[in-house]
Amino acid sequence: MTRVVRLVQLDGTLPSLPLMRLSSFHKARGDEVVFTRSPFRRIDEPDYAAVYGSAIFDYSHARVARLLSEFPGAIVGGTGAGEANAKVTVEAIVGDHRGLDYDLYPDFDASLGFTQRGCRFTCGFCVVPFKEGRPVAVGTLHDIWRGEGHAKKIHLLDNDIFGQPKAAWKARLQEARDHGFRLCFNQGINVRVITDEIAEELASVEYRDDGFKVRRLYTAWDNIGDEALFFRGVDRLERAGVPSKHLMAYMLVGFDPSETWDRILHRFQRMVDRGIRPYPMVYGQDRRDLKQFQRWAARGLYRAVPWSEYDPGAKAKNKPVPEQQAFDFGLPAAA
Numbered sequence: 001m002t003r004v005v006r007l008v009q010l011d012g013t014l015p016s017l018p019l020m021r022l023s024s025f026h027k028a029r030g031d032e033v034v035f036t037r038s039p040f041r042r043i044d045e046p047d048y049a050a051v052y053g054s055a056i057f058d059y060s061h062a063r064v065a066r067l068l069s070e071f072p073g074a075i076v077g078g079t080g081a082g083e084a085n086a087k088v089t090v091e092a093i094v095g096d097h098r099g100l101d102y103d104l105y106p107d108f109d110a111s112l113g114f115t116q117r118g119c120r121f122t123c124g125f126c127v128v129p130f131k132e133g134r135p136v137a138v139g140t141l142h143d144i145w146r147g148e149g150h151a152k153k154i155h156l157l158d159n160d161i162f163g164q165p166k167a168a169w170k171a172r173l174q175e176a177r178d179h180g181f182r183l184c185f186n187q188g189i190n191v192r193v194i195t196d197e198i199a200e201e202l203a204s205v206e207y208r209d210d211g212f213k214v215r216r217l218y219t220a221w222d223n224i225g226d227e228a229l230f231f232r233g234v235d236r237l238e239r240a241g242v243p244s245k246h247l248m249a250y251m252l253v254g255f256d257p258s259e260t261w262d263r264i265l266h267r268f269q270r271m272v273d274r275g276i277r278p279y280p281m282v283y284g285q286d287r288r289d290l291k292q293f294q295r296w297a298a299r300g301l302y303r304a305v306p307w308s309e310y311d312p313g314a315k316a317k318n319k320p321v322p323e324q325q326a327f328d329f330g331l332p333a334a335a
Helices: 016-027 058-070 090-094 127-131 164-178 195-203 224-240 263-275 288-298
Strands: 004-009 032-036 049-054 076-077 111-113 154-157 180-186 215-221 245-253 277-282
Touching: 004 016, 016 049, 016 090, 016 164, 032 288, 049 058, 058 076, 164 195, 195 224, 224 245, 224 263, 245 288, 263 277, 277 288
Parallel strands: 004 032, 004 049, 049 076, 111 154, 154 180, 215 245, 245 277
Antiparallel strands: none
């Protein structure tokens, strides 16, 4: 009798590598796989041989709880799984099986994976260094790429690509140049520690946004105390040929207990003045004002409506604004 397993992606927009690996493992054993994003059990669903869930964000705890309620024996992993499932790993289930089942995501034509794991830094809001340790090289672009017949588009999930030995990251960028790979540095680059050499290497490859449509590098400015380091890196990228307009910077808000609106808007304004596209990332879920600020920024409304005049309930006035339009931002001058 064929075993049937249920795979549930509880959050995230990119394909889930753990679920793809689980699917490949079970299909290799002759099992049938049902993939869904719903934590709810339909009335006509069978009793599964196994149920797996993947959650990467803390805000998914309600969906995790629902899945465990609907399927009490479910195995849930990922950074958003909660303490009860924090130690669950794919490796413990599939062993050394390395296959990935891209058939779960038929509309996804890129390839995704890691060339390094771990991180040099110990940011208080991030679990990567505690889960993965110091940076280590784990593979090549060709290891990630699905092979001939597939687009040469690579989503790099590396958290600290330039933290691995220089010989390794230089080899990866040379590999991209030699074989025409387009790269999305999905997890971002740490602009605070960009050297002139790294900037020149980045400028030499086809870096793209997560849709592979426009030139984009992702980075972050999380702490106002890093202002000088952040813009030193931006200057180095510009000298190497990476214009500021190619940068999207995630700005953490709501984490620092001493943070003020003046400091938030100072960071935002400094980036806007340089042509950088800011994207606020709200820490915690109980700050409605910061969520509104995130929406105002992410939709480009700052190009038309000053934050001091933004009305979250005025739908007609608060329409998304094309990125190329330029307006008076109405933010306080940088101190």
